[in-house]
Amino acid sequence: MxxxxxxxxxxxxxxxxxxxxxxxxxxxxxxxxxxxxxxxxxxxxxxxxxxxxxxxxxxxxxxxxxxxxxxxxxxxxxxxxxxxxxxxxxxxxxxxxxxxxxxxxxxxxxxxxxxxxxxxxxxxxxxxxxxxxxxxxxxxxxxxxxxxxxxxxxxxxxxxxxxxxxSTPEQIRQALEQLSVDELWGIGRRYASFLKQNGIKTALEFSQCHDVWVQKHFTINGLRLVYELRGEVCRTVETQPSARKSVCVAPSFGELVGDRPTLYEALTNYVARASEKLRKQRLAAGAMTVFLHTNRFRAAVGQYSNSRSFTLPVPTNLIPELSHYAIKALDSIYKSGYAYQKVGLILSALQPDTHQTPDVFEGELDPRLLKLLPTVERLNSKLGRDKVRFAAQGFNHLWKMKQRWLSPCYTTHWKDIIITKN
The missing domain is CATH 3.30.70.270 (Reverse transcriptase/Diguanylate cyclase domain)
Structure with missing residues (x-):
């Protein structure tokens, strides 16, 4: 079970x-x-x-x-x-x-x-x-x-x-007979509409469909879903999480941003967050995508969006290295005169940080940075996130997302811990 x-x-x-x-x-x-x-x-x-x-x-x-x-x-x-x-x-x-x-x-x-x-x-x-x-x-x-x-x-x-x-076939049959296909795991709105158009309204009816028809219209994943509804195990409990394929950091701005320095600051902070995620899993990124866009719902103002993807010379998870290439990518797609809603970063082609092949022309990563980052992380783990940071990350962060009704961080911030009094 x-x-x-x-x-x-x-x-x-x-x-x-x-x-x-x-x-x-x-x-x-x-x-x-x-x-x-x-x-x-x-x-x-x-x-x-x-x-x-x-x-x-x-x-x-x-x-x-x-x-x-x-x-x-x-x-x-x-x-x-x-x-x-x-x-x-x-x-x-x-x-x-x-x-x-x-x-x-x-x-x-x-x-x-x-x-x-x-x-x-x-x-x-x-x-x-x-x-x-x-x-x-x-x-x-x-x-x-x-x-x-x-x-x-x-x-x-x-x-x-x-x-x-x-647990019993009869219990399963009764449960599926009363369950709409809309509620099935992995059946979205489009698939649910397709099933109903073909007269299949309940989970029980879907489980009784012919295998060839299911695989034709729902691929192998849909066939596995049907097998599982019939009681055949196709998806086991996976205790080890699968390795990340990419890391994306792209929250929207709280206020629209038009100037390049503020975009630099936001992007550098996103790089820092992405670097944290990579280093926790001992991964390095081999490719990067940087993108930005305006608010498409504001039709009265000018609209612009663009992105830049490229392969990094040496796979890395170091903030200075990633920031260097991210800023260059942003420079190549930035256009003045627009109010931007979002700048984002995607790191892909991930690999273990212990297996890195240096580039013939770029050489190896700076060994001083390899020593610096662990020291910064140890300090921040004791003092709090970004207490020690790179200057390019800035301090004011007027671009951060709106959180007008944010509750206290009761379990992680000392100042927010609940105090009881006699």
């Missing part, structure tokens, strides 16, 4: 975890620059507020129903996710962290430890709630796809108390 644990309304639950007065209240969490809604409490869902809906469209509802609004606090959410996943690891050895709020468990062989898997799931659920105040739902079934289906019912059936197990 395979289990899927999913944190309910995760971003909202993180905010409620440290602010219990929000329990039972309508709450939304906004995307970058407070543009659209990326998380909703159940109270907000009942008001027919959609996922991804622009925030300005619910202003009237916000005032009428007293909706509490928060900007995305990714530091807090990442910290709480790590805590929840650590609790999962106390109960089960093989855990696949699928996303920031989801994890698969391989329960094969645990029957002797947990004779009743439903009781095990309830114990895990209550432990996570007690230790983190994050509610979770757990679905258990013979395959990953069926575990997703079970989790869907665990969230929506009040009598399930957050846990649903599909």
């Amino acid at each position: 395979i289990a899927l644990a999913d944190c309910n309304n995760f971003y909202v639950s993180c905010e409620r975890s440290f602010n219990p007065s929000l329990n039972g209240q309508p709450v939304v969490v906004l995307s970058n620059n407070d543009g659209s809604i990326v998380a909703r409490s159940n109270e907000v869902k009942k008001l027919n507020v959609g996922m991804g809906q622009p925030f300005f469209e619910i202003e009237r509802l916000r005032q009428e129903h007293g909706i509490h609004v928060f900007s995305s606090n990714y530091v807090l959410y990442g910290s709480m996710s790590a805590r929840v996943m650590a609790i999962f690891g106390r109960f089960v050895e093989d855990v696949e962290v699928y996303s920031i709020d989801e994890a698969f468990f391989d329960l094969n062989g645990y029957e002797s430890i947990y004779p009743d898997l439903t009781t095990f799931a309830h114990n895990l659920r209550s432990t996570v709630m007690q230790w983190t105040r994050i509610p979770i739902s757990i679905g258990i079934a013979p395959t990953k796809t069926l575990a997703k289906v079970a989790n869907w019912y665990a969230k929506r059936q009040p009598d399930a108390s957050g846990v649903c197990m599909l």
Whole structure:
């Protein structure tokens, strides 16, 4: 059996975890620059507020129903996710962290430890709630796809108390018979519309389709999905995350930017973030793409977008080296007279940083930089991010994204730790 644990309304639950007065209240969490809604409490869902809906469209509802609004606090959410996943690891050895709020468990062989898997799931659920105040739902079934289906019912059936197990053929058949194809894992809007046009409306009907037809219209991944709905394991629990293929850092600006120096500063900071990600995984980038564009929704002003991709002479993860080439790329595509909404960076052709072939003409990387970066990282780990930084990163950062309703970083910043008083 395979289990899927999913944190309910995760971003909202993180905010409620440290602010219990929000329990039972309508709450939304906004995307970058407070543009659209990326998380909703159940109270907000009942008001027919959609996922991804622009925030300005619910202003009237916000005032009428007293909706509490928060900007995305990714530091807090990442910290709480790590805590929840650590609790999962106390109960089960093989855990696949699928996303920031989801994890698969391989329960094969645990029957002797947990004779009743439903009781095990309830114990895990209550432990996570007690230790983190994050509610979770757990679905258990013979395959990953069926575990997703079970989790869907665990969230929506009040009598399930957050846990649903599909173990018998009859239970699986009844669950698939009542589940629309729209809700299937991996079936997007376009595929769901295609299936309904062909008279296939439920997950059960999709599982009964002919293999040749499925592979013709949905490729091999669609065929695997059908096999898993039939109870045949095609996707195993992967405890080792797959190696990154690329790193992208491209948040939108809080204010439109037109001057080149400010773009330099923002891009250098993005390079620093990308370098951190590479160095944590002991990877080096062999290629780079730099892009920028204006706000396409402002049709009244001039529009411009461009990008530049190239291969680096020597694969590297060092900030000065990456910044040097990123700035040169930006210079080649920059045009004055435009107000830019975003500049971004993509690092690709990743490889282990221990296997680097020096370029014949460029030579090897500066050995002084190889010693400098670890020292800077050690200092920042003690003093805080970017306490020691390169001058090109600047300090004011007026271009940073808007976060008007940002909550405290309760678990990672000393100044934000909750203090209790007698």
